[in-house]
Amino acid sequence: MKTAFYKNSLINLDILNREDYQKLYEDGKKGLVTCSSCGEQVRLYLGIQRPPTFYHHLDRNSFCDDPLVESPSGSEEEEDQYVERDGFRLPKSRNIITAEPKASYKTAQALKILQPFTKQKPNSPKQSNGYMKQLYRAxxxxxxxxxxxxxxxxxxxxxxxxxxxxxxxxxxxxxxxxxxxxxxxxxxxxxxxxxxxxxxxxxxxxxxxxxxxxxxxxxxxxxxxxxxxxxxxxxxxxERWSGEHLLKKDWQREQIVKEAGRKLGLDDKEFAYDLALQQIGLWKNTLQAPQQVTPETAWEEKVALLYKDYEKVKANNGVFDFDDMxxxxxxxxxxxxxxxxxxxxxxxxxxxxxxxxxxxxxxxxxxxxxxxxxxxxxxxxxxxxxxxxxxxxxxxxxxxxxxxxxxxxxxxxxxYRSPHEIVETANTIIAANQQRHKKEMKAQYALSVQPMIFYPYDEEEEATMILTDIQEKIENGAKPENFAILFRTNTASRAVFERLAASSLPFKMDQDVESFYERFMVRGVLSFFRLSLNEDDSEAIKNILPSLFLKQSVFRDLQAESILKDCSMLEALSHVKTGFAFQEQKLKKLVNIVRSLSSTPPLQAIEKVEKELGYQDFIKKRGNEGNKLEKGSDDIRDLKVAARPFSTIMELIEHANHMSAMNREIKALGKKMDNAIILSTIHRSKGLEYQNVYVLGAVDGSIPHDFSLDSYRNGDPQPLEEERRLLYVAVTRAMERLYLSVPQYRRGRKANPSRFLSILKKEHK
Structure with missing residues (x-):
């Protein structure tokens, strides 16, 4: 079925904006969409195996015939019969007109494997004697x-x-x-x-x-x-290397570099000390002592100073870390x-x-x-x-x-792991790398099941399509443990985590990943929202201070000011004296802007925080803190995608709280769960294997990542080759079926299919 009633109006999937499919899917689950023929509740199918269609919610294979509709006349009078409602362009009458959608639906594509499968005879060793015969007999x-x-x-x-x-x-x-x-x-x-x-x-x-x-x-x-x-x-x-002198915990090492950072005037809340320790570890493992380091950026200059102090403190206290071993x-x-x-x-x-x-x-x-x-x-x-x-x-x-x-x-x-169809796909991808030993893997069997490329509208629909596909397979006898969803960076898992959290399917993260809503930049924006709902939220106050370029020590002054002037913590910000007229003037304007957020739709509220509260400037000045993979500006774009379904910031905050709680629960239960869907970065999946593998975000900017594309433009092909190897690793985790997702939009922007896939399409036309 292509037609259904939604809020007393007839809609047709062929003329509905592609970006609205996800909202219609969610509202269908709430019982807000009904059959245009029988009036029963229907839902929207968003999956990989077949195009979007309405179905009766108790059975995905239950449909009614679409009603006959009048042909469009194209007159101006008929154009007036349409209204905007909840983001949809809906007809007032049963007349349905054709329109060019913003983004069209693309059917999933099965990759054709040109190389025919030829059965190999792997067990053909030379005539063996002695111990080799014993092994064969065993x-x-x-x-x-x-x-x-x-x-x-x-x-x-x-x-x-x-x-x-x-x-x-x-x-x-x-x-x-x-x-x-x-x-x-x-x-x-x-x-x-x-x-x-x-x-x-x-x-x-x-x-x-x-x-x-x-x-x-x-x-x-x-x-x-x-x-x-x-x-x-x-x-x-x-005595020197006794285990009691080992800095076993991350917090022990962070404590040392944070103390060194305070001497340099670095704020604990602002500076990414975890990334600094990662950079120090990289220098150490390449045998670069503090005096041998040549910083390439202003951020690395700060880390190099921390490195010197870090090594000095360790030596003075007779302690060592794992790299020192x-x-x-x-x-x-x-x-x-x-x-x-x-x-x-x-x-x-x-x-x-x-x-x-x-x-x-x-x-x-x-x-x-x-x-x-x-x-x-x-x-x-x-x-x-x-x-x-x-x-x-x-x-x-x-x-x-x-x-x-x-x-x-x-x-x-x-x-011996994957069928011919997956092995040939992997061979085609990796053959484009120049810095490698030339070799080609051969499979031992074929399944006649080709890898699939599917084209969701964006990250939200990507997650829904994968969930639907997994549910279908489990209904047909598969187990949750048969599935792995792999992604380039942790933030890419946000939508699929949320979709699984709202389902009844068991799943676990393959590592301890902080909730998306707890990430530094996201937490900062949400803290402005929280303050608009509760002006005395002390944790929110602490979280916004960095973006206002105020040190955490100001917090105590705000507490005192709030008591003395009998005002809220938010109002106390307008009384802060920094010695900079421009900054003080900005703080005075802040109160009214923050208060206005409570009645502003989430997407507009985020833009207000970015522009009117200077969050964009904060992101630029803070920089990426040495992290080439996960940028603060990217986090905000991800937040906009996550916020789109919500009408009020209260709804968004409640959702963020729920997802953070779910993240903690999944972490606690993760190790105890055996039969569960796996969510993992590609890096963490290396060496493992799964029957069904879904690879998220196979678009330029994700796989390959932006930093590798920048390096390539600057004449360094090595990061791009590593990204291609990363996709090769993801593909070769699959034991039976492989699904590569190519969203048409990513982080609210038009996305281009990964350049690594172009050779597959070229070879497999």
């Missing part, structure tokens, strides 16, 4: 390249392990082969992983392999870089060559997992230790290097053969 199977990787144990070895290629099986089998077949002492082997979870998984698998004892497995020196090298430090200087060990080996030689003689073999994510200090440590034997097995995939912001550098994997002469290379190019 049910551990290998293809030819996997077996070559397992049995090549002498000299440097580079294993390029593509997505879903069974690298964990290869790493564990190689370890077992060395211990059983070659009788290598387990304590002479170092197995390095990037997470403690990965190390535990490898030990768990080793227990199930034939010929191995628990004693051998426990004797392997295995763990993360930090755990292994920290033990070395602890062994040689227990690696740097301390590196300095130990540099300053005491005899200890380095001792450990070079202690280990004969090194197995390094996720080598594409290695940073400078990690690389230098492995290179130093392996100088005697060169028996380094590096396992990684340059196409999945996505952690440059943490100091990871894929160039170490790309130049491995040059750095370690005589390197053998084995490419694991059989994908």
């Amino acid at each position: 049910g551990v199977q290998f293809d030819e390249n996997q077996e070559k990787a397992v049995t090549s144990t002498q000299g440097p070895l580079l294993i390029l392990a593509g997505a879903g290629s069974g690298k964990t099986r290869v790493l564990t089998a190689r370890t077992a082969y060395m211990l059983v077949e070659q009788n290598i002492a387990p304590n002479r082997l170092m197995l390095v992983t990037f997470t403690a979870k990965a190390a535990a998984e490898m030990k768990k698998r080793l227990i199930g392999y034939p010929g191995l004892t628990s004693g051998q497995i426990n004797s392997i020196v295995s763990g993360t870089f930090h755990s292994i090298f920290y033990k070395i430090l602890l062994h040689h200087d227990r 690696l740097i301390g060990c590196y300095q130990l080996f540099i300053n005491q060559p005899h200890l380095l030689e001792q450990y070079q003689n202690r280990f004969d073999y090194f197995l390094i997992d996720e080598f594409q994510d290695i940073n400078k200090v990690q690389y230098e440590l492995i290179k130093m230790l392996s100088l005697r034997t060169h028996n380094v097995c590096a396992v990684g995939d340059d196409d999945q290097s996505i952690y440059a912001f943490r100091g990871s550098d894929p160039s170490y994997l790309l130049k491995f053969e040059k750095e370690f002469p005589g390197t053998k290379m084995v490419i694991l190019n059989q994908n």
Whole structure:
């Protein structure tokens, strides 16, 4: 059905503004839309599998025939029969005219896969003897390249392990082969992983392999870089490196840099100390001491000063952080060559997992230790290097053969996770990168289910379409745990979080993410709204002080002024003396503007805060505080999208409060929930797999992110290549079905499909 009655008027989807579909969807759930034929309640279907249509709310497949309507005459008299109501352009009569919609509905597109599927024979290794036969008899199977990787144990070895290629099986089998077949002492082997979870998984698998004892497995020196090298430090200087001196919590490190910031006049509420610590960590992991740092921006100049003070305070107090574990060990080996030689003689073999994510200090440590034997097995995939912001550098994997002469290379190019349709899509995307080892993954099976690109109007409709699709699949027998919704940055998850929170479906965030409405810039705008509703809201007062360029110490003065003059905290702001006539004049005008917000629709109220209260100027002066990914101005655009459905700021505030409470509840329940839909950043999804994957916001500015496009325009292609790798990682998480969302509008602006998808459309026409 394309027609329905909405508020006593007949509407037709073909002439309704595309941007109004979401509102009609919401009002349909409230029972405000009825069938144009039978008068029963109807709802609007907004999904991926078929075009928008009205259906009887108890059954998505229940429809009536659309009524016959008069042909439009196009006369001026008929034009007068239309009225504007609640943002809709509605007919006064049953006559329905055609109109060119602002944005037309685009049907979801199934990508055509040009390369036909050819069944590979992965289990075709060479004639195996000894321990390899035992593994086969135990049910551990290998293809030819996997077996070559397992049995090549002498000299440097580079294993390029593509997505879903069974690298964990290869790493564990190689370890077992060395211990059983070659009788290598387990304590002479170092197995390095990037997470403690990965190390535990490898030990768990080793227990199930034939010929191995628990004693051998426990004797392997295995763990993360930090755990292994920290033990070395602890062994040689227990007093200095005792765990009681470790800054384990983020707040402990923040406390030090905040104290340093106060000396520089930086406000706790304004300066992004979490990002500053991230930048300090990046410098440390690239072996840049405070005196070696060359700041590139005014923000980095401040962080460099904090870095100097941070390191000085730690040294004076005899404490250290996690980054110091690696740097301390590196300095130990540099300053005491005899200890380095001792450990070079202690280990004969090194197995390094996720080598594409290695940073400078990690690389230098492995290179130093392996100088005697060169028996380094590096396992990684340059196409999945996505952690440059943490100091990871894929160039170490790309130049491995040059750095370690005589390197053998084995490419694991059989994908055992995803069907041919998804693997070919991923191959097409990543082939455009220049800085990579040339390789192409091959799938082991096909499903005849093509990846889909769908085109929601904006973020709100994107979330609704995904929710509808998931509900349909669950009704047909799927489990919530079969679904993952992946996004570039945390703010991109706001709409889908809200849609899921309003549903009965179980879901969890893959990490602790603050509520969108608690983000600094958003909280500031909402605090002006809260003050318009309650002029003595002390927390709101504290939150708006930074945007008024007032220090938090002013808060006490406001409290005193409020008591002395018997006025509200908001009114007390007009009495603040700053010594700057322009600022004092602005504060006097503030009271009436804030009060007017209570009767102003949310979208207009946000614009008032931006322009009349100077919030735009605040965002510009504050800058992005070193965060290339999440800008304050972007947060406000996101807030405008979120605010659009609400008529009053009271409704918006209540919604924000509810969503913040839901966020806290989901965090508390998250770890206890097994059968739940996963919401995750693409970065956090790496190494995981899901039956159905939805990728949000596949448009320029999101994937690839704006900062990478800016870098590309300035002559640096590396960030853009990493963004393409990020999309490759997202695509290869899918085990059965893949859905790429291309919103027509993002943050209230016209969006262009991701340039990474253009090659898919070109290749798959």
